Amino acid sequence: MxxxxxxxxxxxxxxxxxxxxxxxxxxxxxxxxxxxxxxxMKERMHDVPEQDREEMEDIINVFDGLENQYNLIEKIGEGTFSSVYKAEDMKYYDYINDWDIDSKVLAKQQKPEGLIHESAISPTKREPKFVAIKKIYATSSPMRILNELEILYLLRGIDTIAPLITALRNEDQVLLILPYYQHTDFRQFYSTFSYKEMSAYFRCLFDALAACEAMQIMHRDIKPSNFLFNVERKHGVLVDFGLAEHHNWPLPKTCPCVSYETADLARESYKDYGPALGYVKNDTRPSKRANRAGTRGFRAPEVLLKCSVQTTRIDIWSAGVILLSFLTKRFPMFNSKDDVDALMEIACIFGKNEMRQVAALHGCTFETNVNTLTEKRVNFRKLILWASCGSASIYKEKLMHKPSIEETVCLDFLERCLELDCNKRITASEAMAHDFLYLDDPTFPFSFQRNDPSFDKPVPDSPPMENDSTETTQHFSRILRDGEDNDSSTQDMSVLKRKRPSDSIDDNL
Incomplete structure (x- = not known):
């Protein structure tokens, strides 16, 4: 024994x-x-520019113990208020990382929903994991920094919005630790996407916007570089809430656009205004003050017109501008130097008549002596074909073909997003029920019928082209006609931008 x-x-x-x-x-x-x-990592640091390397060394010196947690690799972005650096999370496998959206998305794609892929959380798999370290400049307002932290906290747990992992502060230096997302640069895919691929892109974007809308949060800086999309996984994440703000209901009645009654009166009052180019001498009217944050080319009309009552629909307009870049295969679509030029660019599409209406809606007037602008708006389909076709002959040929179902649904969604009147613009929650966002989903119950005869209406003949050449910009004025007589010249739009006659926009300055 x-x-x-x-x-x-x-x-x-x-x-x-x-x-x-x-x-x-x-x-x-x-x-x-x-x-x-x-x-x-040390070998890679030799390839980093000297200035970026010095900035990363300063961060390590300011925040004690940071180098034991994160290994800074390179600088990946810089803005007005912050800089962003890529870093390896050295302690990733020591914690439960419920913020790792990439692993969640990969698990859902590899296994049925509700099951977690073992490789996504396995502690034995030592793949390097990366984070994005956002350094907020000391010149930023403390209240703005606190506002960004609060908004990121409110929006946590949403798979299409970048969560906050943690935040560090040393005196006036602040670091935000955010997930790093593998994504594809917008310029590499925007000109090649099909309607179904656009549908997947905007479904993720509007899912994030719907979550913001439910919390009454305006992102205020929607643009391609702030929506990181992975083409292979067909998933995107909204980032950078540095300019985001809350808006509360009921809205203050400081602009005619707020009340239905005042809005209706404003829409009709624009007809009573006669042309009054120039500025009023000794103007006694109070100046208009409004938040004008955002990136040029993506600002909504109400932002450009200094509306003091702005809502989440300003983000819908910005998303519509991104969709217009997809369809026209031109990025950036708008590239104005200031608000006046931005309004003129919008007027080139929507015409002077609708611009006067939207200006009156926000207590302003719109007048210009640019004689190449027409009263009526541009047909979106003609604009897209003109911008994407290589020659006038191809443009004429495509214009004669009837639009496909996907194209028709996409154009309807575009028009609802790029609505000048903010009260009539589609909301994010309404957009999530639109057919366009589910073109890649065969199980979605579409509201239109694939055999609906309304989609087979013949396209009216387009006006004859004067010159059948490859310089399509010569034919823009003809597209602007949209059925009306117009004797405007067909000169190049680039010339119009360089030698634009003086214009005046009275916005109660």
Missing amino acids: SSLVTKRSENLETSKQVADDIDECEATEIDEEEKSDKYE
């Missing part, structure tokens, strides 16, 4: 020794991997 106990104890000691040896080997392998990774 004693010999049996002795043999069992010897076997137990042997198994323990083997287990210890295995653990030691695994630890040694992990240490070797960490050493090799650190060596590779």
Whole structure:
């Protein structure tokens, strides 16, 4: 009996020794991997520009212990209020990382919804994990920084919005630690996307906007660089809430657009205004003050007209501008230097008549002496074909073809997003029920019928082109006609931008 106990104890000691040896080997392998990774990171640092390397060293010196948690690799972005750096999360496998959206999306795509892929959370898989470290400049307002932190906290848990991992502060220096997302540069895919691929892109974007809308949060800076889209996974994430703001109901009645009654009166009052180019001398009217944050080319009309009552629909307009870039295959679509030029660019599409209406809606007047602008708006389909076709002959040929179902649904969605009147513009929650966002989903119950005869209406003949050449810009004035007589010249639009006659926009300055 004693010999049996002795043999069992010897076997137990042997198994323990083997287990210890295995653990030691695994630890040694992990240490070797960490050493090799650190060596590779140091080698990469030699390729980083000297100025960026100095900035990263300053961050490490200011925040004690940061280098033990994150290994800064390179600078990946810079804006007016902050800079962003890519870094490896050295302690990723020591924590439960419920913020890792990439792993969640990958798990959903590889297994049925509700099951978590083991490789996504396995502690034995030592793939490097990265984060984005956002350094907010000391010149930023403390209230603005606090506002961004609060908004990120409110929007946590949404798979299409970048969550906040943690935040660090040392005196006036603030760092935000955010997930780093593998994404494709917008310029690499926007001109090649099909309608179904656009549908997947905008479904993710509007899912994020709907979440913001439910919290009454305006992002205020919707643009392609702030929506990181992974083409392979067909998933995108909205980032950078540095300019985001809350808006509360009921809205203050400081603009005619707020009340239905005043809005209707404003829409009719524009007809009573006669042309009054120039500025009023000794103007006694109070100046208009409104938030004009955002990126040029993506600002909504109410922002350009200094409306003091802005809502989440300003983000819908910006999303519509992105869709217009997809369809016209031109980015950026608008590239104005100031608000006056931005309004003129919008007027080139919507015409002077609708611009006067929207200006009156916000207590302003719109007048210009640019004689190439027409009263009526541009047909969106003609504009898109003109911008995307290489020659007038191709333009005429495509214009004669009836639009497909996908094209018709897409154009309807575009018109609802690019609505000058903010009260009539589609909301994010309404957009989530639109057919366009589900063109790639065969199980979605579309509201239109594929055999609906309304989609087979013949396209009216387009006006004859004067010159059948490859310089399509010569034919823009003819597209602007849209059925009306117009004797405007067909000169190049680039010339109009360089030698634009003086115009005047009275916005109660």
